[in-house]
Amino acid sequence: MEEHLTFIGSVTAQLVRAVPVTLLILAVSGVCATVLATGLTAMSVARSPLPRLIQRTWTFLFRGTPLILQIFMIYYGFAMVPWIRHGILWAAFRDPVFCTCLAMTCCCSAYIAEIFRGALAAVPRGEIEAGRACGMTGFMLLRRVIAPSLIRIALPSYSNEIIMMTKSTSLASTITVLDITGVAQQVIAHSYRTLDVFCAAAALYLLINATLSTLLTALERRLDVDRAPTPLAPIPPTLEPLS
Amino acid sequence: MSKTLRGAVLGLAVLLSLGGARAADLPPRTVVIGTEGAFPPWNITRPDGTLIGFEPDLLQILCQRANLRCQLVAQDWDGMIGALQAHKIDVIADALQITPARKAVLAFSLPYAVTTGVFVTQKDSPLARMANRDLVLDLDANPTPEHQTQALAALREELRGKTLGVAISSTYDGFLDKYLADVITVKSYRTMGERDLDLLSGRIDLTLDDTTYLRPLLAAPDAQDLVLVGPELIGGELGAGEGFGLRKDDTALAERLNAAIRSAVEDGTVRRLSLKWFKADATPTLDAHPGAAAGSPQP
Amino acid sequence: MMDDLTLLGFGPDGWAPLLLKGCLLTLAVSATSMAIGTVLGVLLAWARLKGPRWLRRTALVYGVVLRGVPELLVILLLYFGLPSLILSLSETFGWEAPGLPPPFLIGSVSVGLVSAAYQAEIFRGGVGAIPRGQFEAARAMGFGDLMCFHRIVLPQVTRIVLPALGNVWQFNLKDSALIAVTGLSELMRTSLVAAGSTRHPFLFFGVAMALYLVLTTLSSTAFHYGGRYSNRWDRG
Numbered sequence: 089m090e091e092h093l094t095f096i097g098s099v100t101a102q103l104v105r106a107v108p109v110t111l112l113i114l115a116v117s118g119v120c121a122t123v124l125a126t127g128l129t130a131m132s133v134a135r136s137p138l139p140r141l142i143q144r145t146w147t148f149l150f151r152g153t154p155l156i157l158q159i160f161m162i163y164y165g166f167a168m169v170p171w172i173r174h175g176i177l178w179a180a181f182r183d184p185v186f187c188t189c190l191a192m193t194c195c196c197s198a199y200i201a202e203i204f205r206g207a208l209a210a211v212p213r214g215e216i217e218a219g220r221a222c223g224m225t226g227f228m229l230l231r232r233v234i235a236p237s238l239i240r241i242a243l244p245s246y247s248n249e250i251i252m253m254t255k256s257t258s259l260a261s262t263i264t265v266l267d268i269t270g271v272a273q274q275v276i277a278h279s280y281r282t283l284d285v286f287c288a289a290a291a292l293y294l295l296i297n298a299t300l301s302t303l304l305t306a307l308e309r310r311l312d313v314d315r316a317p318t319p320l321a322p323i324p325p326t327l328e329p330l331s
Numbered sequence: 332m333s334k335t336l337r338g339a340v341l342g343l344a345v346l347l348s349l350g351g352a353r354a355a356d357l358p359p360r361t362v363v364i365g366t367e368g369a370f371p372p373w374n375i376t377r378p379d380g381t382l383i384g385f386e387p388d389l390l391q392i393l394c395q396r397a398n399l400r401c402q403l404v405a406q407d408w409d410g411m412i413g414a415l416q417a418h419k420i421d422v423i424a425d426a427l428q429i430t431p432a433r434k435a436v437l438a439f440s441l442p443y444a445v446t447t448g449v450f451v452t453q454k455d456s457p458l459a460r461m462a463n464r465d466l467v468l469d470l471d472a473n474p475t476p477e478h479q480t481q482a483l484a485a486l487r488e489e490l491r492g493k494t495l496g497v498a499i500s501s502t503y504d505g506f507l508d509k510y511l512a513d514v515i516t517v518k519s520y521r522t523m524g525e526r527d528l529d530l531l532s533g534r535i536d537l538t539l540d541d542t543t544y545l546r547p548l549l550a551a552p553d554a555q556d557l558v559l560v561g562p563e564l565i566g567g568e569l570g571a572g573e574g575f576g577l578r579k580d581d582t583a584l585a586e587r588l589n590a591a592i593r594s595a596v597e598d599g600t601v602r603r604l605s606l607k608w609f610k611a612d613a614t615p616t617l618d619a620h621p622g623a624a625a626g627s628p629q630p
Numbered sequence: 631m632m633d634d635l636t637l638l639g640f641g642p643d644g645w646a647p648l649l650l651k652g653c654l655l656t657l658a659v660s661a662t663s664m665a666i667g668t669v670l671g672v673l674l675a676w677a678r679l680k681g682p683r684w685l686r687r688t689a690l691v692y693g694v695v696l697r698g699v700p701e702l703l704v705i706l707l708l709y710f711g712l713p714s715l716i717l718s719l720s721e722t723f724g725w726e727a728p729g730l731p732p733p734f735l736i737g738s739v740s741v742g743l744v745s746a747a748y749q750a751e752i753f754r755g756g757v758g759a760i761p762r763g764q765f766e767a768a769r770a771m772g773f774g775d776l777m778c779f780h781r782i783v784l785p786q787v788t789r790i791v792l793p794a795l796g797n798v799w800q801f802n803l804k805d806s807a808l809i810a811v812t813g814l815s816e817l818m819r820t821s822l823v824a825a826g827s828t829r830h831p832f833l834f835f836g837v838a839m840a841l842y843l844v845l846t847t848l849s850s851t852a853f854h855y856g857g858r859y860s861n862r863w864d865r866g
Contacts, residue, residue, distance in 0.1 A: 151800075152846040153839045154807035157818055161839065164525070164825060165832040167532035182534055251698070258700035262811065264518050264529075269703055277499060277519065282714055286707040290699045297698040377642070407733075407813060521811060524826010531829065553829050 092284075099275055100288050106271040107292065113185060113257045113267065117192035118250060124193060125200035132205050143201065150198035156259050158195055163187040163263045188260040196253055203249060207242035208234070240311050247304035251297050258293075268292055357587060361400045364390060365420035368405030372547055372608040373426040373573075376405055385543075385608035386424045389443060392600055397587040412436060415578060422577060422584070426541075428502050428570030438579040440588045442572030443595070444543075444605060445615040447563035448503060451530065451545050452537040454558050461489050461561040470506070470567025482562055483510060489561070490515050496526045496535035503539050505568030530557065539564075543609040550610070572615045593617060634833055637824075645824045645834070652820035653841055655734075659809060659816055660802045662738035667745025667798070674750035679757060689750065696747035701740075701805050708740040709733070709812045737809035737816075741802055748798050756791040757783060789860045796853035800846055807842075817841055 128146060131139035150158065163184060166172050172181055180186045211234055219233040261270035272289040276282055366386060368376035374384040382403050394401035403424075406414065414420045415437070429439045447467060452458040463482045472479060491514045497503055499519040507517055518535055520526035527548065529535050538545075542563065549557050577585050595601050596614055605613035640646045677689035696704070712731060760783065768778050810819035821838035825831035 148843070149839075152843040154804040154818065154842060156807050156810070157821070157835060157838055157842065160822065160825075160831070161835040164528045164532075165835045167528065167534070168830070168832050173532060182532075184534075255698075255700040258702045259808075261702070262521070264520065269700065269706070272703075273499075273706065274519065276710060277504075282707070282710040286703060286711060290695070290703055290707070293700055293703065294695065294698045522822065522826055524823060528826060528829065528831055551829070 095279075095281065096284055096288060099279075099281075099285050100292075102275060103268055103271055103285075103289055103292055106266055106268045107296070109185070109260075109265065109267045109270075110254075110257050110296070113188055113192065113260055113265075114250075114254055117189045117196060117257075118253055120189070120193040121196040121200055121253075124197035125204055128197060128201035129204040129208060132201065133208065146194075147198045147202060150195045151202075155191060155195045155256055156262060159188060159191040159259055159263060162191045184260065184263045184265045187263060188257070188265060192253065192256060196249065196256070199249055199252075200246065203242050203245040204238065206245070207238045210241050211237040240313075243304070243308050243311065247301060247308070250300055250304065254293065254297055254300065357398050359398050359400055360584075360587075361402065362394070362422060362584065363402050363404060363420045364422040364424050365404055365406050365411050365414055366423075367408050367411075367425045370426055372543060374405075374424070385444070385604055386426070388604050388608070389595065389601065390424060392595060393443075393588065393591040396591040396594055399587065412576070415576060418578075421581065422575050422588070424575055426543075426573050427576050429572055429574045430502070430505075430568070430570040432505075433570075433576070437576045438581070438585060439574035439576060440585055441592045441617055442574045442615040443592045443601060444613040445565070445572035446541050446543050446609070446613050447565045448506070448539055448569050449542045449545060449559050449563045450537050450539050450561040451549070451557050452560050453530075453533055454556050456533075456536060458489065458493065458537055458560055459558055461486075463562040464560060466562040468562045468564050470564065470569060471571070472566070486561060487511060487514055490537075492516075493536040494518055494534075496520055496529055496538045497540070498523045498526055502541075502569060506564065507539070509568060527554075542611065543613065546610055634830070637828055637830060637833065638837060645820070645828075648815070648820050648824070649817070649837065649841065652815060652817035653845065655814065655816040656803070656806050656818075656845065659734065659738050659741070659806045659814070660799070662734075663741035663745055663806065664799055664802050666738060666742025667749045667802070668795075670742065670746035671749025671753055674746060675753035675757065678750065678754055693747045693750060696744050701744050702808050702811070704744055705737065705740040705808050705811060708736050708743075712736060733809070733812040733814040737806070737812055737814050741805045741809065744805065745798055745802050748801070749795070752791050752794040752798065753787065755794075756787040759790050760786050792853065792857050792860055796850060796857070799849060799853065803845060803849065804842070 128143045131143040134140055162181075166181055166187075172178060215233050215237060216229065219229045224232060257267060258269040260267045261273060264270070266274065268289050272285050275285050279285070366374045366382065368374050368382050370384075372384055374382060374386045376382060382405060387403060390401055390403065393399075404420065406420075408425060411420070411423050411425065415423055423437075426444075427433070427437075427439075429442060433439075450458075450461070452461075462485055466478075466482055468479055468482060487510070490511060494516045495507070495511070496518045497507070497520070499521055507515075511517075518529075520529070523540070523544070526535070526538060530538050531554065537560070542559075545559065548554055549559065575588055577588075592601075596617055599614075602612050602614045605611065636643055638644060638646055638649075674689045674692060677685045678693075681689065716731075764782055765778065768782055773781065806816060807818035809816060810822060813819065815823070817838055821834045825834040828834070
């Protein structure tokens, strides 16, 4: 029993050392995907058909294929393309963490853009018209009227997407990254104590997700202008309808 | 006349194929043999479902000599030992290295091939000039010869700080842990294919695998940038050659197969087939492996 | 180019038959896991809505855990953990050790378990979307629980949840690619094996992506028409 506890303790310590890798992938791809999604959202409401076509193709391509396949394509597929393999880009593509972040940025930006698009459509027309009536145009209208509403509307779905992304970071382990899942598999290959190791890893993911979801719920409540803050339990992540 | 001649030729062929073994007086027996069908060039499944490779070829001859009616079935490596214990199959033929760890759960036939582990790197890598290419390090050698100790020390120095890729749970885990793990970075891949792609792209500096797997790989037109380097490894944690896995209580089958293997080794059948499939002679020296015989006391 | 065509053809060196078989296996695994997810999801939703307190709690914890842990980890846990669990159980109780579950079963069960957690939320939401008044009216007319479910919940919930189930199906289809790590030769695994052994990863992953796009597009079209069909009596 004591030996068992010591083992779990040492495994947990090993896994905790891999948490920064998981968080790094999450942070980099989370920020990049959000920025890219903003651009895609803008393209989706553009007047000319080309940007709209690009946005639609992007969404179709990245939401219609599994992320693991996208990761393998970028990691193994691109490595065999001569101009990447022998060009200056190789310094980046050589690194599996970069490849994971790139794949997750592309994939998750497609999902986040759909969330933003839905939220944009839900911004009350009246608010925008009122803004126009007050003489606001372009950027001012966006910053003062559209963005605040959009963020409030999109935040719950956006939080879900972040939780989904945290889970997706585990795919990095399939291309040799030693994130939490990668380290867990490494430990198992040497100790064969599957249940203990995977349960410890699962607990770490739950902890990360619970923290993130608490933070995001708190943010939601802060931004909620209509309702007085009431103490609510953190909302567990749910799958949002996508289209 | 022609009938007589044909009869004589047939008789000679039978005599030859029996190789002088006692198999003729043994009653026929039906044996189910499990193989992976996905481990070229040992066993390969063709798109139409038939099994080809070194082992199917060899088994055809061995079964004839041991008077066995053999049925070859393909199944995943994962469940193979379980299927053997459950009597679903009687023999495992899957390039199974006779390692001490496996001998705890299985009985082995005599080795029907012995293959070495070897390193592969890229031609433009500094490792391409690794020393001792002509040396075969026998990790079982006791006492260890001086030049072997030196070669292992040199290997450690040459590989210091390098990244080596292997397939997960490979035969080489034990060796790497014991001799190199503290000086190199080991990257584990789920399949050999993934590992090979990263070797080609240069994400890993080198790999360690069986010569029978690596030689055909190096012969492929898109693997021209790869080269075999450093000493070849055999014995110890790497195992004492490839043998058939058997149930520990099935000594009768072990004896039949051992006699057939012995005859196939002695008359050059193993040499011929290994040259055909491996492009190298993998004939084992049977007297050097008394411990590999089935039914022998376990260490 | 000729080379690529040979590799993707039906000839002796062509991977087309195996890739198509992989597609079928992907569909089969996704459908099985969807079915497991629906059955378990309905039970979980029932437990959350009508179960006794301890069952409500259990269902809640199940949902939080299965939606908070990476799918890959669930699959790996079942794939590596189940055999040792079965073995230790059979040792403890002195059963004869049963054979190990095949990868197909492990894969569909693990994706199904995750799917159930999401489907439970959808069914719960679906029942919640039925106006309270209808239940009160049913009770007033002397409907029992079963009758209520059969006449009021079932016809409406199916219609309400269908679009959301379509989303879960898409997720199942894509999650099934993760089963590749267990060695089941579905589409992802087949493309990986082909990429590794021919050393043309760009080609084969590209083809696999195209095939997944076909599968997702076809099934979303099917769900779209299914939705139209189930809404055929809806006006407005």
